[in-house]
Amino acid sequence: MLIDDLPVDRRLLMSLAHLGFTETTQIQAEAIPVAVAGKDLLASSKTGSGKTLAFLLPAMQRVLKTRALTKRDPRVLILTPTRELAKQVYSQLRLLVSNTSLKSTLVLGGENFNDQVKQLDKDPHFVVGTPGRIVDHLKKGLLHLHGLELLILDEADRMLDLGFAEQLKAVNEEANHRLRQTLLFSATLGHAEVNEFAAELLKAPVRIAIGAENQQHSEITQRFFLADNLNQKEKLLFHFVQKEATKQVIIFTATRKDTERLSAVLNEKGCSSLALHGDLTQTNRNQIMDAFSRGKEKVLVTTDIASRGLDLLNVSHVINFDIPKHTEEYIHRIGRTGRAGTAGDAISIIGPKDWDNFKKVESFVQQSITFDRIEGINPKFKGLKPVVPQSAKAGKFVKDDKKQAQQKKPKTKKSVNKTFHEAADVGFAPMRRKPRVETPNDE
Structure with a gap:
């Protein structure tokens, strides 16, 4: 579908044309008409599918074409699981509101609370934020969603996986009225908690699922390498x-400590790198993401x-230094490359400690994976054999556990009553008197 065919305001179409958009993605073509019609929406699509625009355009359309319910409360609230994603959404929103009189603000944890209060006092039409900090403002009476x-x-x-269920429920209760419309986007509609949550928040939603949750980008080349240990x-x-032709590289690790350690090692090797993790202040995280x-x-x-x-359009390589524990994160990780139709390269390094997680990924993506090698690096590790239960092993000498237990069970002897209160002692023979025979008296 062409962008011009979308049922949205002409001003939005002009902004999109100015930004270089000419055609919609599949999720945009299916989700935008539903959302513009005012219906609740439960949708999923693979990473990099243009999902952000699929909810920003209906939000803009609603604010531009309908009358506000109140003068002071925000008209649209957008919640994301991480600060980085919130900033990404906010940057796209600012491009759309730039040629209008609409106001927007960003409310994140880790940033100056009083500055956020001042921005909220200006009665923004759009608020983009993370659940924790939004609820902080709600509890203090500084933000109202009636x-x-x-x-x-x-x-x-992802928000539910990170433990934001209570905050999301608090937001829902604060804005629980019949005129509210809700759009819920998830990486998968097979997430049990998401479906339970959707049943509580959404009213007769239209369900849209674009592609399978394990669907991968055709533009991304995936390679897998085995390693014996950390040094390898x-x-x-x-x-x-x-040594490979790279533009920008994102390296994913399992822990926050590993990000700092690997970044320091790369810098020592003359490769300038930055470490990003949740322990950093929001100011530091902003500086790192801005620089990258x-x-x-x-x-x-x-x-x-x-x-x-x-x-990030210049990311040519994604490297999984550690395989993720949650298999769906693998798809999201490699989706940081191959953006906007460009080619990308996803590399995964699998050591003995990664093997179980790797096998889950292999099952999740539903494909048989082969391993590549680098000349001069020859790992001995070839994978771990699955543990076979003892009762499942083949062989005529291996018997069922129950049968073995029965065979090994010792025979029980009948107990002998050695008490004598009812039996006679050995050798006891009672004497019997002969009957007396009476004879006539010889007197």
Whole structure:
């Protein structure tokens, strides 16, 4: 579908044309008409499918074409699981409101609370934020949602996985009125908690699922390498970063400590890199993402905090230094490359500790994976054999556990009563007197 065919205001179409948009993606073509019609929506699509625009355009259309319920309350609230994703959504929103009189603000944890209060006092039409900080303002009476018209939950499955269920319920209760419309986007509609939550928040929603949750980008080349230990993992990593033709690289690790350690090692090797994780202040996180998005740094070492939503067009390689524990995160991680139709390269390094998680990923993507090798790096590790239960092993000498137990069970002897209160002692023979025979008296 062409962008011009969307049922939205001409001013929005002009903004999109100015930004270079000419055709819709599948999720945009199916979700925007439903949302513009005022219906609740439960939708899923793969990462990098243009989902953000699929909810921003209906939100803009509603604010531009309908009368507000109240003068002061925000009309649209957009919630995301991470600060980085919230900033990404907000940056796209600002492009759309730039040629209008509409106001928007960003409310994130880790940033100055009083500055946010001042922005909320200006009665913005749009508020983009993270659940925790939004609820902080609600509890203090600094933000009211009684007149909220549109609630948008982006990456709802991730918000629930991160433990934001109570905050989302608090937002729902604050804005629970019959005129509110809700759009819920999730990476998968097979998430049990998402479906339970949707049943509570949404009213007769239209369900849209674009592609399977394990569907991958055809533009992304996936490669897998085995490693014996941490040292061999690092050798492979240095080869990819230093000797392959890369633009920008995102390296995903399992822990926050590993991001700092790997970043320091890369810097010692002369490869400038930054470490991003949740322990950093919001100011530091903003500075890191700004430097990386502007191309000032080539390598970003991060946890899954950067696995979703970030639209960085110059990322040519994604490297899984550790395989994610949650299999769906693999798809989101590799989706940080191959954006907007460009080719991308996703590399995964699998050591003995990664094997179980790797097998889950292999099952999740539903494909048989082969391993590549780098000349000069020859790992001995070939994978771990699955543990076979003892009772399942073949062989005529192996018997069922129950039968073995029965065979090994010792025979019980009948107990002998050795008491004598009812039996006679051995050798006891009672004497019997002969009957007396009476004879006649001889007197």
